[in-house]
Amino acid sequence: MGHEETKIILLVENDVLLSLLGKERLEHFGYEVITAANGEGAFEIVVHENKIDLVLMDIQLGQGINGLDTAEKILKHKEIPIVFTIGYAEHKHLEKLKRLTCYGCIYKASGDFVLRSSIEIALNLFNLSQNSKFSYNHLAKSPVPPVPPPQKIKNLSSVDTGKFESPRFSQFK
Secondary structure, three states: OOOOOOOEEEEEEHHHHHHHHHHHHHHHOOOEEEEEOOOOHHHHHHHHHHOOOOOEEEOOOOOOOHHHOOOOOOOHHHHOOOOEEEEOOOOHHHHHHHHHOOEEEEEEOHHHHHHHHHHHHHHHHHHHHHHHHHHHHHHOOOOOOOOOOOOOOOOOHOOOOOOOOOHHHHOOO
16 A cells, blocks of 8 residues: 555445455455444444545345445435445346445455455545545636637738748649
8 A cells, every 4th residue: 555544444244254354355455444234333433433435335234224225324424435345236226326426336256356456446536536626626716817708800801811932832833
């Protein structure tokens, strides 16, 4: 991770074994990891912990609120990149996923390269998005000199249309 500050990932997974394995994998990549076993717990962590850089969210969280509904609730409270993990794809989940601000969706069985790359891409996209919003807001607030209206030519005969003669091309006359 170089000279950058260690990124903090909230891993939301209801399966205890998958949560432990996921936490170990993410820590091996150099991330700090906080875990939540359900949607309600994940929401509370995001509300009270301002340092979360990314949420890695299981879509199926067992009893209670599912990952998609949790993400929707989180995104109403805070702008944060969310990458979803799925064990299998269900059409109803994919349709709702399309309507959410989502920075990726990967299968739980994905290898380290796919998991790590998906997280890095999501963090980069989020940073680019935040930087462009900052630039836009900064430009919107800065005084911009008015652009003068274009000058209209009233009479084409008044335009200098001087002929350009080139000795090199005079042979083509």
